[in-house]
Amino acid sequence: MHITHMPPTKAIPVTEPFLPPFKDYVRRLQGIWERKLLTNDGPLVQELEQKLQTHHGLGRMARCLANGALGLQIAFKALGVAGEVITSPFSYVATASCPLWEGCRLVFADIEPDSLTLDPQAIEAAITPRTEAIVAPHVFGNPCDVEAIAAIAAKRGLAVIYDAAHAFGVNFKGRSILEWGDVSMVSLHATKLFHSVEGGFVVAQTPEVDAKLEWMRRFGHNGPGDFHGVGINAKMSEFHAAMGLCVFDHLDTILSLRRSRSEDYDVGLAGCPGLADGIAWRTGASRNYAYYSVLFESERMLLRAVDRLHRASVFPRRYFHPSLDTVASLGSWGDCPVSQDVSSRVLCLPLSTSMDEDDVARVCELIRG
Numbered sequence: 263m264h265i266t267h268m269p270p271t272k273a274i275p276v277t278e279p280f281l282p283p284f285k286d287y288v289r290r291l292q293g294i295w296e297r298k299l300l301t302n303d304g305p306l307v308q309e310l311e312q313k314l315q316t317h318h319g320l321g322r323m324a325r326c327l328a329n330g331a332l333g334l335q336i337a338f339k340a341l342g343v344a345g346e347v348i349t350s351p352f353s354y355v356a357t358a359s360c361p362l363w364e365g366c367r368l369v370f371a372d373i374e375p376d377s378l379t380l381d382p383q384a385i386e387a388a389i390t391p392r393t394e395a396i397v398a399p400h401v402f403g404n405p406c407d408v409e410a411i412a413a414i415a416a417k418r419g420l421a422v423i424y425d426a427a428h429a430f431g432v433n434f435k436g437r438s439i440l441e442w443g444d445v446s447m448v449s450l451h452a453t454k455l456f457h458s459v460e461g462g463f464v465v466a467q468t469p470e471v472d473a474k475l476e477w478m479r480r481f482g483h484n485g486p487g488d489f490h491g492v493g494i495n496a497k498m499s500e501f502h503a504a505m506g507l508c509v510f511d512h513l514d515t516i517l518s519l520r521r522s523r524s525e526d527y528d529v530g531l532a533g534c535p536g537l538a539d540g541i542a543w544r545t546g547a548s549r550n551y552a553y554y555s556v557l558f559e560s561e562r563m564l565l566r567a568v569d570r571l572h573r574a575s576v577f578p579r580r581y582f583h584p585s586l587d588t589v590a591s592l593g594s595w596g597d598c599p600v601s602q603d604v605s606s607r608v609l610c611l612p613l614s615t616s617m618d619e620d621d622v623a624r625v626c627e628l629i630r631g
């Protein structure tokens with residue numbers, strides 16, 4: 263008697279890290295073994311910083327760190343921001359928890375319904391005499407209205423910190439988006455577009471702030487027995503830089519695969535019933551295809567689609583849900599109905615270099631069902 267087995271359906275996670283050929287990583291490790299320099303600003307970290315600076319065409323050095331969250335925290339310290347800050351409720355929790363961890367008080371301002379980034383008018387309305395900074399995420403790699411934010415900050419004397427965790431490689435009007443604001447932080451976490459397992463980098467606008475970022479990440483050292491000031495340990499290790507360099511060698515492939523899969527989604531979901539208009543990408547901005555998000559017409563429709571996808575071993579994520587202004591532990595001021603509405607209806611679909619056209623077609627078919 264013959265029993266035929268159906269091939270098990272391949273699970274599709276929301277993302278999968280890109281891994282370079284194993285031998286390439288080993289080759290870079292070989293050098294670490296020879297030098298016996300495992301961390302503390304070694305040659306691989308320096309090489310990665312140089313590559314990141316050149317890639318983004320930055321006037322100032324990309325300062326590599328152990329992770330992106332520490333980059334945000336050091337930014338608050340370097341800019342002397344410790345009071346009230348205005349931020350977005352539509353982001354990963356780190357955008358809010360990092361200033362809170364630094365002792366700041368959060369005020370949430372609402373987002374624009376089409377770009378999903380902070381609404382400049384809502385920022386203005388949220389300013390009080392105690393406001394010190396605007397902490398703005400470039401959501402899904404879509405730049406904030408950086409020109410309006412710069413004008414508000416200049417008029418009110420506020421610092422601007424961009425959470426550019428999603429914005430690797432994004433340009434605005436032909437220049438890197440990382441050149442806006444006092445400090446920008448990019449995450450190099452394994453789940454991000456470009457990664458070093460764990461990691462991140464910061465870019466400052468002025469030489470003074472850049473110098474602080476540089477020494478604050480290594481306990482404030484100015485030589486073995488001297489100190490510029492108080493710092494913390496946020497150094498990237500050589501092992502992490504080695505991964506970053508290996509992934510860097512494949513950047514063009516990574517970007518073109520993600521772009522192709524995103525375009526497959528655009529075609530597969532065109533006119534799909536139940537879906538609302540997607541994100542409006544900022545005019546003048548380039549896209550990095552870091553995420554593929556869709557907005558449903560209602561939360562009920564979203565939940566039905568998620569259930570169908572889960573039963574077929576497809577695992578999208580509700581980025582970002584819940585809206586952070588509703589999270590009690592963040593203890594903020596501000597009620598943001600636009601963010602709450604968007605959060606209830608937004609879904610990030612699987613997107614990674616491991617997916618092919620057929621995987622995207624399968625996801626689209628399930629959503630259309």
Ligand SMILES: *Cc1c(COP(=O)(O)O)cnc(C)c1O
Binds near residue numbers: 357399428449462
């Ligand atoms: C990933 C992420 C962070 C944190 O970055 P890590 O490198 O994981 O510390 C911060 N903000 C946003 C918006 C993120 O997506």
